[in-house]
Amino acid sequence: MAAGQLTGPGPAAASGPGGPGERGATGPLSERATLALLLRLRFQVLRNTLRANVLQLVLVILGGVQGSIVAVLAIVGLVALGLLGGDTAGALETRQRTIVVGGLVLTLGWMIVPLITSGVENTLDPRRLARFPLRVGTLLRAQVLVGLTWIPGILTALVALATAAVWRGPAVAVALLCAVPGVLICVVGSRLAASLISTAIASRRIGLRVAVAVVALAVLVLPIGGAIVIGMRAPEPVGGAVDALAWSPLAVIWTAPGLVAEGRPASAVLAIALGLIVLAVLVLAWRASVIATTRTTGDAGGRSVAAGRLGPLRWMPATPAGAIAARSLAYWFRDTRYTRQLVVVPLMPALLILWARIIDQPALAIGVAPLVAGLLPLTMFAGLSYDGTAFAGQLMSPATGRDDRVGRTAAIALIAGPATLVIALVGLGVVGRVDLLPPVLGMSAAVLLGALGVIAVSSALVVVPVPRTGRNPFAGSAGAGMTSIVGSYAVTGITGLLALPALGLGIAAIIIGAGWLGWLALAVGVIEGVALLIVGVRMGGGLLDRRGPEILARLRSTGA
Amino acid sequence: MPAESPTGPAGPAGPAGPDAPLALELRGLRKSFGAQVAVDGIDLAVPAGSFFGLVGPNGAGKTTTLSMATGLLRPDAGAVRVHGLDVWADPLAAKRVIGNLADGVELFDRLTGEQLIVYTGMLFGLDRATAAGRASDLLDLLDLTTSAGSPVSDYSAGMRKKIGLAAALVHSPRLLVLDEPFESVDPVSAANIRDILTGFARSGGTVVVSSHSMDLVQRMCDHVAIVAGGRVLAAGSVDEVRGPGTLEDRFLQLVGGRRHDEGPEWLRGS
Structure with missing residues (x-):
């Protein structure tokens, strides 16, 4: 670059603490x-x-x-x-x-x-x-x-x-x-x-x-x-x-x-x-x-596969909801923002169970399954935001809001359900309390399905700013950490309140140690969770149908 | 949800005569973003079976108009009809007959190209075998077969356009709305796409493309509308609009803004 093209203060020497007005200056x-x-x-x-x-x-x-x-x-x-x-x-x-x-x-x-x-x-x-x-x-x-x-x-x-x-x-x-x-x-x-x-x-x-x-x-x-x-x-x-x-x-x-x-x-x-x-x-x-x-150049998009390899699209029901579920599931394994959860989720319960064993506090190992059940759905909290403007591809189609909610929920449930079951079994097994399986599963079901229901509504209401890869370096997600943390608190709090009946019964069953109470907690937890999920999917689906274009506009303004 | 779309695939429509039924009709469309008016009362009539070009300078409101026409952006005022279906009163029915390639939106790029097309087909209610069969036809047609199994995030800009076009075609729409379909596409693929679109229009489908390339529009389209500042400056058949000169001449005459200098001094090579 030609030196001295532009007059003005020597670039390095004269830049004050504020460094103002250097726009035209060349040099470091x-x-x-x-x-x-x-x-x-x-x-x-x-x-x-x-x-x-x-x-x-x-x-x-x-x-x-x-x-x-x-x-x-x-x-x-x-x-x-x-x-x-x-x-x-x-x-x-x-x-x-x-x-x-x-x-x-x-x-x-x-x-x-x-x-x-x-x-x-x-x-x-x-x-x-x-x-x-x-x-x-x-x-x-x-x-x-x-x-x-x-x-x-x-x-x-x-x-x-x-x-x-x-x-x-x-x-x-x-x-x-x-x-x-x-x-x-x-x-x-x-x-x-x-x-x-x-x-x-x-x-x-x-x-x-x-x-x-x-x-x-x-x-x-x-x-x-x-x-x-x-x-x-x-x-x-x-x-x-x-x-x-x-x-x-x-x-x-x-x-x-x-x-x-x-x-x-x-x-x-x-x-x-x-x-x-x-x-x-x-x-x-x-x-x-x-x-x-x-x-490293950006983010690995996942590996290539042979043509004809459809992944989850091969076995999911061939419906709009099935397509959305398959797409979400594929993202769990291919998008780093989801994969992060798959890395952290096994780690945390493992540490808690280990800790419970070391300090001899079985309560930790007993409580870990409902805890994980409540945490996993939080990934969907920002689900639409993670889609970014790719959501337009779905909005162009005749898929309904309910198709969307059912599909996304099914994808998380397919991961979170088995994970919760395994964690409950391992946790209880390590502290030798497998007899507590019914109340623990009841609480987990209420929390997992309840959280999915709450998030089916909240994620259609709130578009959280999230990091994008390979985008404009200054299109920031400033303050995003706080938004997602506080938002997660709110969702967790509401879920906790809604799941209170099943949680109360479950805790009572564990403390009293009555087997029948445990089975009751399981029944209440499952029924309550399913009810919350159905209500959430219906409400969230309706919201999405009404607000689809507005959500896309928000996604456009927060990221791409 | 009704499984079958109300209109058959690539429905039977007459040739694009002057009195042909309308595939797309925009009436009094308006949209502002804050104080900025992006679309300021646009009326357009796209006859069924026509190949319609939408041209205009940057910021003319083309993308905004096409987003409102396809149900992606809610207009402040005005109405949109697609083959007689009101897009904003019954969006799902209208979306069944539209194939849409939007500009400036991402794709679900963690899916492979093939998965993206099958996914889109299933969203439109195709069964798995049909979606997979059409996906392989489209990949072949657009020269993407060798990249079928690669994640779309590994695609170049031109390949992304092509896979987006494939996704827009998979449910055999009656109306194709393509925003800048030739941007960053190589000449060979562009020629292939042009053939596909011309064939689509000849068989009774309707194509609406926005483009900056006057030359391309003049050669490819039979109808054209010139928009600037959120308004339609001229619309009709390409021959009507361009008159005796080329479309580019007419465009520059209507839109203005040509500069006759060579840019600032510092920009010139030494």
Whole structure:
């Protein structure tokens, strides 16, 4: 490009913190100007999305309010923790254990959310920005800044700083100091998790998928599992486990202030050093994963098959509803946004059942089937949004709204039904309570079919913004994470309420241990679930018939 | 739901004479997006059996008009009839007789090309054997047989157009509405598609295509409408509309907007 074509300030030197008015300038921007530009871009996209979509704005506000309430409660709790119990050794120990467990849960939460929701904020997705001349480091810093400047990041930072209120003396300063790497570990960990899962799912290589899953499991589970095993051998199991957890990678940075308060400065220095090493390792892993991601071209569409291989279309009933069911089912195995669920769903119950066995709490293993039954239908929550404007292909056809609801519901039920059954059997088998199968299945049926019914209605009402692959890099799904999380809460809450009769009977049957009550719970659960499903499919189908063109218009405006 | 469509496949329609029944009739169609008026009162009459071209500059409202004509976008005002069926009063009946290739929408691209056609056929109520048989005919016709088993996401832009066209044809519609069917399609395939469409119109079906290519429309279509700014500027048989000159001359004369410079200085090669 010809130098000096356009007059104006020297591009790199004169770009101020805001970096305004550089539109015409050629040449590279400075690091600061680039960061400012990316951040402005991210908030511009957010503002435009929310302005165009009132419902999403409401959900973001609701999410913000809910998060703020949790944060305020946490801060009040931290202050109270600092005031209660004086300076006795017992009080110090309680404080330390609370902070360690709290810090660990916070960090794990940040890392797990991207694994289970797909609507994660991705305005600055490296793959979308790969066509621009940006350094990887700049991109990573921009993503961290985005994480820190949005509601969850701000609230996390506030709570992290508030941990200082627990301590007295020099430990206060140490707590304030450690909050910085602590929050960074949360944000970077979350980004690493998101990057890893998208790489793993998008890859066509099974080996890579397995490797990522194994590494993720090792990083997340092994230290915690190890700590628990160590704790079990200690004279006081729970406390012992927590003390061991204090030195696990994701918690160690939160341990340092308490060590200072206990008068162990050398250990505190070691904890801080370990924490910084953890942060450095996470950053390096994230960087490597981002570089790997930007080298892959988009999303694998699945493998080719021989002509004549119709997949589910071969055996589904040859009706409009059957076609939609077959198409949905094919997407479960070919679209990464669905496949994600198939990766996570077996993982979670496996962990819960294992956990139930380790800490000897059979209730966890008993409850896992209804839990999974309630979670699986949530994928349909954004079903129409995942279709995007491809929904037009269905709207062109004479398929009715009810055909659509029946087809999509059948596809999920075909996966979720057997999965729930297997999980119930395994869970109960592991804790030796197969006699509880009827009430557990009754509760699961009510929750599964009820959730499908609720979502058959809600997904015809609400179009959630979701990530698209291979689209305009700036057509963002800003704030999507919050929308899908709050929306999922709402659906789960309504399902829980509607399924209450079956849930109540089931729990009563388990507690009382009366066999006939269990069979009653099974009957009530199935009947209630089927009724909810039929009502939901009818209502949702009617909505879809009336609102089809409007839904397509919404899909056009949110994505493609 | 009635299993059989009210009208047979590729129904018997007379030749496109001046008094032929209408395959598509738009009356007073309007659509605004916020303050922006996209379609500002469009009337069109497409005779059955005609090959109808819809031409206009970018942003003329072609896609908006065709979306409203096929039941994908609800008009603010106006009526649409397809072979006498009111599209917005009874959308399902009208959609049975329309084959639609929409522009600017995605396809279910995780299905293979063949699966996409069979899926569409089944949506229109075809039985499996018929849908599969027609899918292989269409793939063959459009030179997609070697890619039949590949996911549509691996297709090029031109192949996507072709598979979209195949999906529009699978239920043997009476009216084909094709938005930019030749965009990014290679010359050989474009010629093949042209033959298919001409044959379809000759056998009594009706084809409506939107296109930027005046040349193509002039050679291929027997009727044409020029739209700009959401209004119809001229409509009728191609010979009526173009008069003594070419269609492109007439178009530029009606629409205007030709520039007579070579762009800004920085854009010129050194």
